[in-house]
Amino acid sequence: MGCTNSKVQPDEKQSDQLDKYLRQAGKEALLDFRILLLGAGESGKSTVVKQLKSIYKIQVDEEELESYAINIHKNTVLCMQVLLENGENLKIELNDPETKKRAINVKTFQFEADVKQMPVSLGLDIEELWKDEDIQKIWERRSEYWFLDATPYYFENIQRFLEDDFRPTEEDCIMTRVRTSGISVTEFDEGPVHFRVVDVGGQRNERKKWIHCFDDVKALLFVVNLAGYDQVMFEDPSQNRMQESLTLFGQICNNPIFADTPTFLVLNKKDLFEQMIQKTDLSKCFPDYKGGSDVKVALDFIQSKYQQKIQDPNKPLHCFFIAARYKKDIKYTWEEVKGILLEDNKKVLQKANKELKKSKNKQEKLDAANGANTTTAKING
Ligand SMILES: Nc1nc2c(ncn2[C@@H]2O[C@H](COP(=O)(O)OP(=O)(O)OP(=O)(O)O)[C@@H](O)[C@H]2O)c(=O)[nH]1
Numbered sequence: 001m002g003c004t005n006s007k008v009q010p011d012e013k014q015s016d017q018l019d020k021y022l023r024q025a026g027k028e029a030l031l032d033f034r035i036l037l038l039g040a041g042e043s044g045k046s047t048v049v050k051q052l053k054s055i056y057k058i059q060v061d062e063e064e065l066e067s068y069a070i071n072i073h074k075n076t077v078l079c080m081q082v083l084l085e086n087g088e089n090l091k092i093e094l095n096d097p098e099t100k101k102r103a104i105n106v107k108t109f110q111f112e113a114d115v116k117q118m119p120v121s122l123g124l125d126i127e128e129l130w131k132d133e134d135i136q137k138i139w140e141r142r143s144e145y146w147f148l149d150a151t152p153y154y155f156e157n158i159q160r161f162l163e164d165d166f167r168p169t170e171e172d173c174i175m176t177r178v179r180t181s182g183i184s185v186t187e188f189d190e191g192p193v194h195f196r197v198v199d200v201g202g203q204r205n206e207r208k209k210w211i212h213c214f215d216d217v218k219a220l221l222f223v224v225n226l227a228g229y230d231q232v233m234f235e236d237p238s239q240n241r242m243q244e245s246l247t248l249f250g251q252i253c254n255n256p257i258f259a260d261t262p263t264f265l266v267l268n269k270k271d272l273f274e275q276m277i278q279k280t281d282l283s284k285c286f287p288d289y290k291g292g293s294d295v296k297v298a299l300d301f302i303q304s305k306y307q308q309k310i311q312d313p314n315k316p317l318h319c320f321f322i323a324a325r326y327k328k329d330i331k332y333t334w335e336e337v338k339g340i341l342l343e344d345n346k347k348v349l350q351k352a353n354k355e356l357k358k359s360k361n362k363q364e365k366l367d368a369a370n371g372a373n374t375t376t377a378k379i380n381g
C-alpha cells in the first residue's frame with residue numbers, strides 16, 4: 001500500500017488531512033498484521049477467506065460471480081464423473097438401462113473452452129443418476145476414493161443451477177471449489193490495524209511456495225478437515241487425509257521461524273464430522289482410539305493428536321471446532337483470534353499510539369514554523 005490511499009480531497013480541512021495521513025502512516029509503519037493460513041488441500045483455507053471477505057463487506061464483483069457460476073457447473077459435472085469412474089473401478093454394476101445411457105452421456109462430456117454452462121439435458125441426467133440406487137452404492141463407498149466434499153450440495157441444487165438466469169447465492173460461492181495455486185492476499189482494516197490474510201495452495205505440489213510467506217507472521221491459522229479421518233487424498237489416493245495433515249502440522253508448528261508465532265488450530269468441517277462419526281469409528285484412522293461415536297470425545301482425541309505434535313511444551317495452541325461453511329462460526333473464530341492478537345500486541349499498540357502522537361506533534365511544530373501549505377505538499381508528495 002503506497003501513498004495513494006493517503007491522498008486527500010481538496011475540500012477537506014488541513015488538520016483533518018494531517019490526522020488522516022498520520023493515522024494511515026501509523027497503520028503502514030506499525031500495525032500491519034499478517035495472518036497466514038496453512039493446511040493440506042481442501043481443508044477449507046479459501047473458504048475461511050471467502051467468509052472473512054463477506055464479514056468485512058468486500059464485494060464480489062460481476063466477473064467473480066460469473067467465474068463462480070462457471071466453476072459450480074464444472075464442479076457438478078466433475079463430481080458425477082468421479083462417481084462413475086470409481087463405480088467402474090469398484091466393479092459396481094449399473095443395472096437400470098436408462099441409468100447406463102445417462103452414465104455414458106456424463107462420462108463422455110467435456111467442457112469446450114468457451115462453454116460456461118453444462119447443457120440442461122446433461123444436468124437432468126446427473127439429477128436422475130444421483131437418485132439411482134447403484135450410484136448411491138458407489139457414494140456409500142466414498143472413503144475408498146477421492147471426491148469433493150460438496151458433492152451432495154451440487155446434486156441437490158442442480159435444478160437451480162440449470163435456470164437461464166442463474167446467479168450464485170452466497171452459499172453457492174462458499175460451496176464452490178476452486179483449488180488455490182500460488183499465494184493470494186486479502187487486506188482489510190479494523191481500527192488501527194491493517195490485516196493481510198495470506199492464503200496458499202495446500203496440495204503437495206503447492207507447498208514449496210509456502211516458504212515465501214513465512215516472514216513477519218503475526219498469527220498462524222492451521223486449518224484441518226475433520227472429515228479427513230475417513231478420506232483419501234487427491235494427490236495420493238493411498239494416503240489418509242488426516243494423517244497427512246498431522247504430519248504437515250508437525251513440520252509447521254516445530255519450524256523455528258514460528259517459535260514465537262501465536263498458533264491457532266482450526267478444526268473445520270465439523271458438520272461432516274458429526275455425520276461421519278456415527279458411521280465410521282475414529283479407530284479406522286487412529287487404532288488407539290477407544291471413545292466410540294461420542295462427538296466431543298472424538299474431537300478431544302483429535303485435538304490431542306495435534307497437540308502432541310508440538311515439541312515445545314510451553315507453546316500454546318488455541319483450538320476451534322467449526323464449520324467454515326457457516327459464517328457465524330468464522331465470525332466467532334475471528335473475534336477470538338483478534339482478541340488474543342490484540343492482547344499479545346498490547347505493547348505494540350501502545351507504542352503505535354505514542355509514535356502517532358509524537359509524529360503529530362512534530363508535524364504541528366513544522367507547520368507552525370513553515371506555514372500550512374507545507375502540510376499539503378507533504379501529504380500529496
Ligand atoms: N461441508 C463442508 N464443506 C466445507 C466446509 N468448509 C469448506 N468446505 C468445502 O471444502 C471444499 C474445499 O475448500 P477450500 O476452501 O477450497 O479448501 P483449501 O484449503 O483452500 O484447498 P486448497 O486451495 O487446495 O489448498 C470446498 O468445496 C468447500 O465448500 C465446511 O465447513 N463444511
Ligand SMILES: [Mg+2]
Pocket residue numbers: 045046047178179180199200201202
Ligand atoms: Mg484454497
